[in-house]
Amino acid sequence: MLDKNHKKFTLWVLSWPILIELFLQFLLGAVDTLMVSRISDDAVAVVGFSNQLFQAMTTLFTTVASGAGILIAQKLGSGRSKDARKIGIMALLVSTLIGIVLSVVLYSMAVPISSALQLPERLLPLAGIYVSIVGGGMVLVAMMSTMSTVIRNTGNTKGPMYTAVGMNIVHVFLNYGFIYGALGLPQWGLTGVAISTVASRLLAVLLLLYMFLRAFEYRIQWREFRMFDKPLFKEILHIGWPMGVNLSCWVFTQLIIYTYIARLGAEELAARTYMNTLESMCFLLGMSIAMGVQIQIAHLFGAGRTEQAYKAAYRAFGIGIIFVGINALLIYVFGSQILGMFTADPEIIAIGVSLLGLNLILQPGKLMNMTLGNALNALGDTRFTMYTSLVSMWVIATGLSYVLGIHMGWGLVGIYCCMIADEYVRGICALIRWRGQKALRKAVVPSAETAVPTPVEPTPSPAPAGA
Template sequence: MHFSRSSAGDVLRLALPAVFEQVLVMLVFTLDTVMVGRYGGSQALAAIGVSAEMVATVSNIFVGMGISIATTSLVARSFGAGRLKRAEEYATLGILAAAASASMIAVLVFLFAGSAVRAAGAEAAVSLIASGYLRIVAVAIFFSMVLSSVNAVLRGYGNTKVPFVASAITTMTNLILDYGLIFGNLGMPELGVQGAAIATVIAQALGLTFSTTYMLRRSKVKPGLSHIQTLDIQRLKSFFRLSVPASMQEGSISLVRLLGQFMIIGLGTKALAANTMATMIESISFMPGWGFALAASALVGLKVGEGDHEGARAYAYTSVIMGSAVMGVISLLFLVFPQQLISMFVTGGEEDVVMLGALCLAIGAFEQPTMGASMISAGVLRGMGDTKTPFKVSFLTSWFIRMPLTIILIFFLKTPVWMVWVITAVYWLADSILLLKSMDSKLKALGHI
């Protein structure tokens, strides 16, 4: 693995907007959680934690990691090979698949929100808050999932700036409406947690409107219903050959994470609140990994489409090195300022929750570089059209390392919640080693295929 200075500029050009986009996505949710925590305390934080995990699980499995990944990879390789019509066919297919999945998921979340939260074992007060929040957020799920697929099309031909602008619009709208609707400021009604949900719906709708308008008017790849009429069975097979393993990979990771969240509920509301705060902060930290992974997928995909295998290797290795280094720097903040970061979420009187959350965050510092390496190497493989390897690795590490350790230590032994973070550090280390080896092997084989 070597660093290419000549490739670094292109990696940064695509990665930085993608990084900032992902940071904004998580920043708005984190600040949303901060405001909710300051409004309603530990119970409100716990409710948001349960709700967020459920929403993230279903949306990422079907669109965020399945349909969007397939769309970016196929559009990138088709565009890189100079086949614009094929790229537009894949773009159309991806957006329609996302819209259909989003509609189904939004309806299911709305209908079964209360049952799902109660089944998770949350306390009665937490369950009541979470179910009301989820029923409103169900509408936002549709907008956010379709937005994810539209942005995937844009990234496919190397446009990461428009998705960043869409995230900026979403973030600013969400924060302004949060401030007004949660606390009753700016002449708006005081709606508490439900106000946060309404703000999310409006913000996601505006973001989708912006990206869709740009795509239809100025994008180099313009989807349209006319492309469906000429779509052959091979395109469908290619799309599902990539999207299904990618969805299964996210399903493997998310289901283990969600089951772990349910086990944490059994440790009590304070443990759940502490874990939620630490997770929210960490969610921002690993966004650079996602940003570099998105850039790597697009750049490697374009180079593979062009037949430039040496260029693909240079972009891949440079992306992994740069992204992991950035996350290594961020991990230092978790080690030096964990208590200060956690304190942003709650007011006085809950020092024990703050200290527990700070310990979780400090332990989480050790998983940042390996998490980055895992994300980006998986992104490289997807850019090459390989979604099966990331799925196989994540299935192995999630179900044979992370899940057994969580069941034994958290469910049966009832160890403190910070032990969850020790487990995930071990999990990310194993995941990164296996994915890096797979990526290196696939890249070396490119010129010999």
Template sequence: MNNKTSRFKMILTIALPIIIQNIVMHFQIMIDRAFLGNLDSRYLAAIGNVLIPYNALNFFFFSAATGLTVLVAQNFGRKDYSKVQRLGESSFFYSTVFSIGLFLVWEFGAKGIFSLFGAQGDILADSVTYVQIIAISLIFLGIEISAGSIFQGVGTTRPIMIFGVIKSLSNIFLDWVLIYGKFSLPAMGLKGAALATMLSNIIAAIGLFVAVLLYSDLPFKFSKRALLKPDWNLYKETLSIGIPSGLESLLWNVGQLVIVRFLNQIDGMTIGIYSLVAGIQSLALYIYLGFAKAAMTKVGHHWGNKEFDKARDIGFYCQKLSLVVTIIFAVIFMVFPKLLAGIFTSDPEVIARAVPLLRLSGLHINLQVFNVVMGHTIRGTGDTKWMLYSQIFGTIFVVGLSPVMIFGFSLGLLGMYITLILDEGIRGGINLMRFYYERNPFKVWVASFKDNKEVA
């Protein structure tokens, strides 16, 4: 009993700050949408067009930083603190260089990107205006994700939570001030929302960077001089693990971008409805993602110290905790879909179209949780290529089946959701077996079949 309690406390120490940060940030996004959706429902479509391609590139960057998290966790587990320090110093420099390049992509290429995926007219103009403002904060993204990866890798996640909460609360306050024009400022609407997001992102990035430099509980200290003398070979080691995760994320988002293109062909509001439902559904994801990241950190610690049985046990324990979360949310989505949709828009047509999708989300999240959590445990072992291969299959599956379901069977948005459910279910089951066997499950099946045949 004491061992179970201590294990739960250990996981919760890592997971809870991440969960709190995720929830607060998610509510900030939802409040931002509620402000804009009730101001003009057209803004929901604009944000939907922005967030999916914008996040596609950003998630590549965040996922590539998984390499730093895994290497920090494994080297921390084997107590090689000097290497952890040098890995972090190199990442701060090179990640900032790449994040500045990402800013330039959006500043000069936004119109072409959104046009490519079907945005037109006022929605296109609103999307470009919004993204060119929030993209300014990308200049600081490199230092933010490097600091966050270091804290997560060592298992000290409270600073991530603190600055995540600061980011979200400042964004909500600035939304209210700038969207509606408080304190004698002009009402800026969509531009005000973008400006609020940009300013709060910069505040949090700088704060987290200063925190990791000054945090007294880390068993190493970063050299300010070394930050300007990075080791490219160490950063290459980070990229060798991180890039497969980045490509995995990029491929997932490619599937999402193709879906955006398909949904924009249905009608102008479909993408707004999808964005609304996905945002509500993501609340469950942002909670169990805390357990998934805790699993990756602890699996990394045990794997680095060659404690493989402990790594597997902690991974499956985090999976059980995550499944409890998704079952609770499935019940909420089934019972209160109309209430949830009505928080973010007063448009009766939007609410009516969102309700059946929210109910279907209950099934979606209970399959997705296996894909996400098991994926994080596999990454904790240092094997990020497996998840890339899994996502290659997933992207081909979604891109190939979704037009059949959306247009061929005339199911529209419902058909797209069915496609996503099938994808998550298949890959979640495969990843579960992959971590259980700690090697390719298909090879295990072949070997088992041969053994049985020989016995017969």
């Protein structure tokens, strides 16, 4: 039975559904951006800005979900399925409560929050509409994120993938109807896009809830949501809070960087939003591999198979770098034509084209950071990634971005240079930490066969890009 369970946690079995799910999420964002661009470039700027704000707000419930996901994979690897079940239930309960609070705040304070973040005044009316509607449904994002994480870490990565399919289909059709006044729907523009987003997320929550209740060996009963295991919840927070700080560093520094870009002008803000879409095309496979290997390593580590866990990170990085490099090169070659699909504004296209070469440099560093950072998180070594994020993101990504982009007048090019430096600094730090095997040697995770992980033989470390 144990060997059969391990087959569910191979990199390929875990990663390909995540890839399709991420691709569909990317497609949702790309179609969203493409359709919203038919309204106006100002509407695109508002959507891009709002998404950064929403990501910043999600850090609280993501902290719980991320810690719970790693623990679930570890507990299942060690044969402690009852604890894994309890962790999933508590994570959903706490995340939902946090999501309700965020929904109330964003719905009632949409314009003041947007104004405080220096969104150009002419964009505030649109922001008030979009942020209040989509932000008011933040509880749906909390539930969706947590249930997807729990389901994925049980080894079922196909369930969230199927959900993404349904959500995308509904969202595209509703977007089309609301933007163009088709399918019997009113032509509500950005308001309709916001309603479409919330409606598609509600469908996703219903589908995921059905799968969540059946994610473990026995169906979860509603009465179980009244239980709360404090020691297990402390384990979640022990792993999760540094990941939450890490993620919050990223989203808040990105939000601050967006305020820098907003100061440069609405055209730069729109160009950055379009470039986000292009960048997403570059690392979809790399991200899916990084997410898959985190689940795989956590499961192997829980089972005491630490040497296999160590090698798995390098294998994932080696596979990912090939595909990320190819994707980044294609974007560099065809980027200007793709940008032309989103906007006819020559200034916005020119700004985007100027960043294509820098994106080619950015992506390998981003992959290294994602893959090895996730590997460390899978072992529970989350404080190290937190410390490197606190220093690198705030000093390099944020501080130097202001110096080069705003103070020295380099604009978006200066900001991108700082983003590149930040990714490589964090990636190299993660590589050094992983090669040292500190977490693998010191951490102890109970296993179904032994209470102590198998020590890693002190053989020379394989090359980072090994197959």
